[in-house]
Amino acid sequence: METSSPPLPRSSPNLGLSLDARLGVDTRLWAKVLFTALYALIWALGAAGNALSVHVVLKARTGRAGRLRYHVLSLALSGLLLLVVGVPVELYSFVWFHYPWVFGDLGCRGYYFVRELCAYATVLSVTGLSAERCLAVCQPLRARSLLTPRRTRWLVALLWAASLGLALPMALIMGQKHELETAGGEPEPASRVCTVLVSRTALQVFIQVNVLVSFVLMYCYVPDDAWTDPLYNFYHYFYMVTNTLFYVSSAVTPLLYSVVSSSFRKLFLEALSSLCGEHHPHGPHSPTLMDTAAGFGDPPETLT
Template sequence: ISSHFPVCVSVLYVLLMLLGIVGNVLTLLVVCLRPHMRSSSYLYLSSMAVSDLLILLLLPLDLYKLWRPRPWPFGDLLCKLTMFLSECCTFSSILHITFLSLERYLAVCWPIAAKALLTRRRTRLLIGCLWLAAAVSAAPVLIMVGVEDVDGEECGCTQWAVSSGLMSAMMVLSNVYFLVPFCILGLVYSLIGRTLWLRPQSGRRDQKHKNTVKMLGVIVLSFLLCWLPFHVGRTIFFSLSADAHLYLLYYLSQYLNLVSSVLFYLSAAINPLLYNLMSAPYRRAVYSLEDGRLPSPVGVKERE
């Protein structure tokens, strides 16, 4: 790979990390300090902000590996934990977007049932379950990766994981986690669109639903555009790494892998910007933080 390419990638990494950390911290502050922003939708989005922050905080280690893949000086435990957290946050973000969209489907298409089912307490419980499911799904990474001496100690997928088929199984799981939710999302947003845009009356509530669905639709689209190259690049990279006859394609896949990694971190950094562009309440809440008068979140009346 050309020496200029890692330099450009490194600059983008640093910019995305700074932008993403500031934006996601603002999202968490808005939800924590502004009671009216604690709707179930923003509870999901604040949990996604935690996931995005974890991904961005792991970025410096990825940047280190870009410039010095070996030797890995941080030990086997940190190697396993960083890979596990990255995969766990990836699964968690996909699950959050899927269940948030399903919640919007209930709110738009089945409003009476949604009023009874979609309480904040249940939303918080479901968010906890999503994190647990993501952690369980990513758990095989803890035995799949490690530090091995391959021309110097390197943090990555072990030879045992490759020979045992565990890596292939994990790649299948990762792709299923990507493809199945987006099939569900396509169906859900088709049904929501049909309900909203073909409904005879269009009151204030319908307009509010439309604005929320538009914002979520843009988030889902950006998620798809950022993560599709990542999944394709990673699949090609691991599939071709052992095939000497496809060396050129493997070499090109390294470029694709770097570009898709930038898009992966872009996905973690861009959501707060999308909220700011698409949601007037979010903009007002962010601007209100500047006056320094932060209301206490204690004692806020909630639907439990």
């Protein structure tokens, strides 16, 4: 789980200071330009690749491998949703303009909910696909009777339902609040941020319960009074790097399909050529998702 920012070091109450200095959040221009270029590349490749993957799955002939299309569709949709919703918000609010948060309390909760939903859906979809591949390779005869398109549909639906439940806590603990007050004691509108609303103790318990390495985080979680300017600057830029990697995984998934399966790569290129207005006549054997499934490690005879 990630939050928009760590507990901010308590800035000077001097109202003459800039908002940057009082909030302790500042990103250098070179970093903003660099991360904007990276996010733009990730968004362009990821959105196009996942959208084209959805197009390939929905338009391609299924052959006997009707099960595989549901896993690929699940992964592509989760990646596409994450990139379309997450990257624009990330660029605007966490790279260029840290404050004020402009998307409202509902937007804050929804943003983090979608992030968690897509992350869980991706992980669980890969887990489900891997389990089916393992069963198909290790016990092909049993897989013929157990692995049916109908059961795969139910499995994918169950995985998304589980993802919804696992992501729900983020919609409850996140929200917008004002970090600073005016001289009259009123919340300062310009200091509105999207952050964790629950107490620090509750957040620490939540992280430790939900993360397998909680015993490590118990010692790495920095107390409020231990934040220094160098430490906070390191955290700030390290957070930006890790967030970029978070979206990279969604962008490279379509590339992995193509690397693993030559048949999917042919379908992918055919769909791309069709969208670009080019026409390539099909040969005597046009690839289907049955061939693609075989490329993922399933013997064709086990896919019915």
